[in-house]
Amino acid sequence: QVQLQESGPGLVKPSGTLSLTCAVSGGSISSSDWWSWVRQPPGKGLEWIGEIYHSGSTNYNPSLKSRVTISVDKSKNQFSLKLSSVTAADTAVYYCAREYCSTTSCYVGYWGQGTLVTVSS
Amino acid sequence: SYVLTQPPSVSVAPGQTAKITCGGNNIGSKSVHWYQQKPGQAPVLVVYDDSDRPSGIPERFSGSNSGNTATLTISRVEAGDEADYYCQVWDSSSDHVVFGGGTKLTVL
Numbered sequence: 361q362v363q364l365q366e367s368g369p370g371l372v373k374p375s376g377t378l379s380l381t382c383a384v385s386g387g388s389i390s391s392s393d394w395w396s397w398v399r400q401p402p403g404k405g406l407e408w409i410g411e412i413y414h415s416g417s418t419n420y421n422p423s424l425k426s427r428v429t430i431s432v433d434k435s436k437n438q439f440s441l442k443l444s445s446v447t448a449a450d451t452a453v454y455y456c457a458r459e460y461c462s463t464t465s466c467y468v469g470y471w472g473q474g475t476l477v478t479v480s481s
Numbered sequence: 482s483y484v485l486t487q488p489p490s491v492s493v494a495p496g497q498t499a500k501i502t503c504g505g506n507n508i509g510s511k512s513v514h515w516y517q518q519k520p521g522q523a524p525v526l527v528v529y530d531d532s533d534r535p536s537g538i539p540e541r542f543s544g545s546n547s548g549n550t551a552t553l554t555i556s557r558v559e560a561g562d563e564a565d566y567y568c569q570v571w572d573s574s575s576d577h578v579v580f581g582g583g584t585k586l587t588v589l
Contacts, residue, residue: 406524419576419577
C-alpha cells in the first residue's frame, strides 16, 4: 500500500517561499498516476493546489498558478511543492496525495497525514 | 472556474438517513467524488465516480448524480459518521480539481 509523508519547515516568514517534499513509499512515483498537493486553512475547507505526472507534466489551480511550482525527483521517489510570496493567508495544513485519473476525471485515492505550515514573522 | 455548492451543515438522528447535496452547473455530466474528514485527520475517499465505493467503505454510503445536483446518502447513520464531507469534480475546462466547500454532518 502506498504511503505518503510530507516534510519541510513548519514556519515560513511572510514574502518568503514555502517548500515541502512528499516521500512516496510502497509504490513507484513513475506509476501511471498523478501526484498532487492539497491544502486546508485552519477551520476551513480543502483547496487543490496542483498536480504532477512522473514525466514532469503539471496542472495548477488557476488561483495559485503564478506562485506555485511542483516538481518530481524520480531517483528519490518524491515530489515537491514550492509556493512563493507567501502571506498569512497561506497558513494551512498541506497534504500530498496520489490521484487516480481517467480520461474524464481525477480523484484522490491516497493522502499523506498532512503538515501544518504557519506563515508568520 | 467551476463552482460546487454544499450546505454548511446537515443534522440527523442515529439510525436515520442523511443526504448531503453538492450543486453545480450540469454536474450530472461530470464524475463526482466524495470524501469524509474527521477532526485532525486526512480526508478519506468514500465514494468515487458518482456511486462506486472503495474497498473497506460500508455499503451504507452511496452516491447519485443527475442534473445540477449530486447526492451522498448515508443510511443507518452511526455516531462514527459524524464528520465533514466534501464533494469533488475535475474541471476539464481548466484541467484542475475542484472541491465543494464542505458539509458538517452532526449526529444528534
